[in-house]
Amino acid sequence: MDRIRENSTVKEIAEKFPVTRKIFDTYGIMCGGDSLPDKPISFFARMHNINPSTLIEDLQNLIDGKEVENDEVSLIKPQTEHIYEFFIKTSIIIVLSTGCLYGAVMLAYMAYKRSFLSVPWVLLETHGDTQVYGWVGLFIMGLSFFALPKFWNTILYSTQLAYKSFFLMVIGILLSFVFKTISYYSGGLFLKIPVFVGLSLQTASIAIFMYVLCRTYFSSEKRDYEVYEGFILSSFLWFLLQAFVFTALHFHYCIVGNTEIPAYFKDPIRHIQIVGFSCLVIIGIFTKTLPIFLGIQIPNRKNSAYVLYLLNLSIALRVFSEFYKGYTQNLHGFFIAISFISGLLEALGIFLFIYNLNLFDKKKLVQNKVKLPTGFRKYIRAALFWLFVSESAFLTFTLYETFAGEKVSHALFGAYRHAIFVGFISMMIIGCASKMIPLSKGVKLYSPKLLNVTFFLIILGCVFRVVTQPVSFHLNPQFYFLLGLSGFIEYAAIFLFSINIWKTLKSTQEEIAEQINSATASTNVYQLIRQYPQTLDILIGYGFKQLKNPVLRNTLARTISLGQAVQIVSVNLEDLLRDLNASMK
Template sequence: MQSDDKLGASRIGAGYAEFHFGFIKAAILLAFWGGFAVGAHSISVMGLGFAPGPGFFAFNQVHGQLQLMGWVGLFVMGISLFFLPRFAGVPLEEPHRQSQILWLMVSGLLLRYFSQSLLPYFDDPLYWNILGFLAVLSAFFILFAVALYVTTLLMTMHTVFAGKARPAVHTVAPFFAMMLAGWLLYVMINFALVALMVAQKKIVLPYGWNQFMIDLFVLLSLVPISFGVGLRTLPLYMRLPAQNWPVRRAAWVYLTGVAVKLLADLVLLLGSDSMALLYISHAGTIAYSAVVVLLIWKLDVLTRLQQPWTEGRNEPVKPDRKPTRPGMPDYGEFGAFEKLIRAAFFWLLFAAVSELTVSTGWLLGHEPMVSRDAVRHMYLMGFITHLIFGMAPRMIPGFLHKRAVARPRLVQFSYWLLLVAAVFRIIPLLLPLSLEEMLPVLFKFLKIGLSFSGVFAMLAVAVLWVNLRDTARS
């Protein structure tokens, strides 16, 4: 096993809180019945050419909130509240807060789902005001839950952020700090915008601000936590190179690029029409995208060209020991999880290269060839969702004190379902409409695929739930 100085992993001991499986259950149920279901409805309306109803745009924002805070957010919360204290070697402070955080998050998300979905269908002031109040209350619950989550981790890991942690933890600490900052900024802006929406008698948040919040959460929370955990666990899980290089410097360059982009975009949203801010925003995008490409290369999860951390270790092998899978340290008891992880980093590389190309082209005077919507789906549907599907069967069995996932073959099945869903959801966003007249049959096929991509995603989520549920029960 990789040594502590390389992974910084901490063995489970007295005082460590047990894994709260409720976060995973809530994330999957909200995703299946809420986020992916609403998304499947919306894209089927677009793909099959139906006229959108009065609640179409409200449904889209509900879909985004449930996916970010419910599907991804609850997964991140559950994993991080268990993993980060052990990684840092300190027990979780006030572990009873986990249940409070979970119930506040679930209550807030259900209230948002209910209230904003119904707002477009009520003109009566009494009912509208009740639904509006519930929408604001939902944002407050989520704000309170995230405040509890962030303060709990800060109390637990204050030595890490103070620079007193072991070297392996200290190396990736900036990624965890970014993640917590991103959570807080997102929920504070979300609360302010929901309150403003209700005060102005609107049914949706302002489009530009909504997209800004998504970018903020993806770039400042989701990408950093993925690298913070991935740089220390994936070498162990997949026999990748040890990350003995200046990771912290890369993290600070990434943060600088993200901060420059987000601050420039914020000033533009507040009403500035300065062209200089657009140049600054694109320069920041180039900086953080280049760091993402560097991190993927250093991790070597796609190419496998570098020596794994096990190279040169002369550990005796028992003659009767069953051989592990080629290039992997396991025997297949977690399924083909590595396919999902490689797919995740392929989509992340695709997103980063797309952003590099678009921003560099814009600075040189060329129109962007890839829409921002396509890039967001590469990050969320492509990278983050595949990463969850890959890491869940590999990490969660151990968190539950199990030696294997209950149904390893279902991991491969979920890979194919998710591949179809991602391809048909993202590829149509990349093709210019000018090609439709030249390739009408292809576009018709892609529109049909787009219409059913949400259904494939829902099936993949159902398969993941069956596997994790049976693992927890075994």
């Protein structure tokens, strides 16, 4: 009997044993095409993050006529399924230490001193950096490595590079945080070099992250452009751009010039981090997933494209105008006008995004929507509410600064930033993680009660912070007490969320599913296939080709019902249910 070896090529194996195409197609090695790669099988196994021995064993069993009893078990799940856990767990560790706790302590000190200037700027800056790179950045990177390959019906291009991007980012965050603080107090020039190294590592991490995702996209069968991809790509480009620019500025000003980076550079860069990266990537992901998870119609494609163009243009104009307003007094009126236009465009883009989700139009709700846990729904709705509030405030500030000729106070602008960063961005992260992580692992959320308590605390903390920061500064200093308390309330919320997610990630016991007697709109796709394997061919026949891949069948299918699936592939739900129920008899 012919034996397959690691140096055997895909071409010679598939030509000699055509039945093996089934295995190659399952792993995505042939991507459904007719061309046969003339490369060793070991090469493709490594490229697709597959255990070569297991792949060879599956091929050999097929050639020898042995039946693969359970392809979901026999076909090894790539290691990429677990990469996202490293990112998410580390983002939790960072937000519980140098992120939220660090910020809560500084806020309490400012409340005690009744002055927002009582804490050195470097401490606030390092806190903000770890929140952006450590909390939001690592979480988004992990979520992207997990979700985007599934959106594109493929496997992550390189596990090894994904791990490298992780370690580079973590080391970069630590170097930047520690040595930026020490160099500020010591004044030693040599201590600014590790900061430069840390910033460079963060930039390299983002570049590798983007490279892996680009190679993943182009290795898939997907070729039709979707608007959500434009949001995600532009957000990653903004993320890379600001990291590169800030690294170059640190080298020029802090090392060569032995001075500090001017505020007219820092403010536009922070705007890119919050709106250009964090908001755009969340808008992109939820443009894709919210219709499925919330049972709403897919947002109007043309309106989504307008949102994409409006937000990117507004970010570019904002960065351009804010820099020149601070850098030079020449053409000051012109740059004021550009800043005004950028504010209007951003507000228009955000309001159009919220309107386009169709959340508040009952006529546009999908008829056969699935009842989802209310915890997830209320997080999303609350996050969108905070996005509306923060953007309304930003529009008001833009109008005031344009016509009054002076900037709003630090207290007001800080309240706006907190509303968008915690109220929208962090709320979306918590809601997303609380739904996607349990579904991806096939387990229950550790504690729905903790999720409800987390929601109450983060809403309470955010309200206290956003309201009392301007009130205590402008109206009544007695509110500084509530301001100082708000940080610890939000920390308690993040702490409870972290326990919930950490326990869920460690869980190995699958959620017990009820016996399915008939297929309905609310039937989970994964459980249907698991209990009635014959339904797989029917689903594939209706166009759900992603289910051919056992990895996607074991992950993506867990997250959706039949009612949600027909929103991904436009088919008649009644016909699908009729054929599925007929096959189950």
